[in-house]
Amino acid sequence: MAFLMEDFGTPNFRRIGQSAIMLECADASMPQQRRLWTLAREARGWTHIHEAVIGAGNLTIVFDRHALDVESLRAQLETGWADAPHERLEERTVEIAVHYGGNDGIDLREVAHACGLSEEEAIALHAGANYVVSFVGFLPGFAYLDGLDDRLHRPRRAQPRARVPAGSVAIAGAQSGVYPFESPGGWHLIGRTDARVFDPSREPAALLQPGDRVRFVPV
């Protein structure tokens, strides 16, 4: 068992600003990420915690610095990290219908070409993969999805677009995502969905939550 425990290592702690502390894992692998989901959910239940935000292999806690000492918070996080159960979150699969290419995905042709694929092959690879929500960030409801096929990995656009349409299905690096709102963005746009990725009248407002499995369905 010992070698299994070592896999998770001891996280690094970094104080950022007056009221925030960041826990950094050795890497952003899925087992580490799973621990972060659990730890973040727990930490949100602790007193004097304002925010618990997951990134790629890290978790940042914003706390009430007048009520909580940073060293005791750090100790609490260390214990929480070590004890974080391996329980899997309730696994949900969300299907998202996508209109690929053309005006709905203006970068599909270029991406396919750069990857040495036809547009049809690129669509098949994107829609054929099983994705997992690694974390939610950037915009309300924007889920960073791990699981993109290696053959579709592309660096971000050198020049981000000032306006990406709402509902754009995009890829960058090893990830895919859906833009919930019109916003600036540097990912490659390969399709568009009508799904409401964020709706403040829904509980939770974000359609995709960490740990959710996602599949894209061409329409």
Add this chain to the structure above:
Amino acid sequence: MSERAITIERPGLQSLVVDRGRFGLRHQGVGWCGAMDLRSYAIANELTGNAPGAAAIEIVLGDVIVRFDAPARLALAGADCDATLDGEPMSTWTAHAAHAGSRLVLHRPRAWMRTILAVDGGIDVPVVLGSRTTDLTAAMGGCAGRALRAGDRLKLGPACRNAMHASVSPPPIDFVLRTIAQPLADRLWDREWIVGHQSNRMGYRLQGEVTAHEIGAMRSHAVFPGFIQLPPSGEPIVLMSDAQTTGGYPLAGVVIEEDLWMLGQAPIGATVRFVRWE
């Protein structure tokens, strides 16, 4: 008895319903979107006798007309816009009384950037995800998730009885921002920064003596208002109220919470400096 409300007759460049912010949802990607100058916001609410989190109106560069549909106590804090109430000069940082039919006129300010208009009872727009503040990105909160327009009628909460102060002195402002060092902090100190054109509620882009740098593979992490990011150009971006919730650029520093309000008052072209804060 008329309903307690105000009507926007002229909305100006950008007027928003704001409060302290929408907290506890950054893990869902939801930003805080609170007032850009939280200090003036707090003072204006205090002058009207409001609870600390009551919603108010944030006005960019004046040029606003508001009609009161019922008697109310009001206060302006932040940029001084040579305001008049029913044609009489109305000092900033001071509580005043409006009656039904009163008109408040704000002109362009000569200094500073934003004015907070607080009215007793607060602006009573619906609470969305725990806050009344406007989130322009998600088009939620405030008045239909957008900036105010001519003709918008905003209800007020129940009238307040008590206010502690009738007037306060304006807080001194020097645009020297006390900053907690992060790994790339050496690039911030001992130089002047100019607030660039692409500065808005999401972030302030600063121009000055910069060095471009290579950015390796960065892992996205949480970011917050006050964080100073260094993109590859080396020109710092100070994240503000509407900042995204995660980002990947390296950090140079974090402006302390007590000083960030000053940046919310820095017009484009203003000079700001960072000093190390331990």
